[in-house]
Amino acid sequence: METSIPPPKRLKMLDATIKRHQYQQDALIEILHRASELFGYLELDLLLYIAHSLKLPPSRVYGVATFYHLFSLAPKGVHNCVVCIGTACYVKGAQVILTCLEKSIQIRAGETTPDGQISLTTARCLGACGIAPAVVFDGTVLGHQNPELVSERIQGWLQNGTN
Structure with missing residues (x-):
């Protein structure tokens, strides 16, 4: 902005x-x-x-x-995490990743943490089906994700403030 x-x-x-x-x-x-x-x-x-x-x-x-998931109707956080929930990602565990994220940072998809640090969104498909499940961290697409890897990345953001 x-x-x-x-x-x-x-x-x-x-x-x-x-x-x-x-x-x-x-x-x-x-x-x-x-x-x-x-x-x-x-x-x-x-x-x-x-x-x-x-x-x-x-x-x-x-x-x-x-x-379009690129548009936001609310202010975004310092960090943005997008979980792909397209068919390939969903089949390979995207919903489990999303549920774990929602519990760990205590917000639902489409929301931003109260401190303004993290926004959590979903995308219908990132076009990265070959590396499913895919998650975008601040614009960087990472594939073959699981709840532990994603949680580790998010915790790094929380610990370092503006990692």
């Missing part, structure tokens, strides 16, 4: 992106991506602003924002 830029300036930058795409409704994903880059997450007021700007129903904008 570009925290050094004040919100009004970020909104002007988003407006420039919308204008560059000529207010085209089919540019929604690109515009949501830019909004996410500028603000860090897509809060409801921002989704409504985009819907109004593109003359789209808010339900469509919300639907697109919630469909």
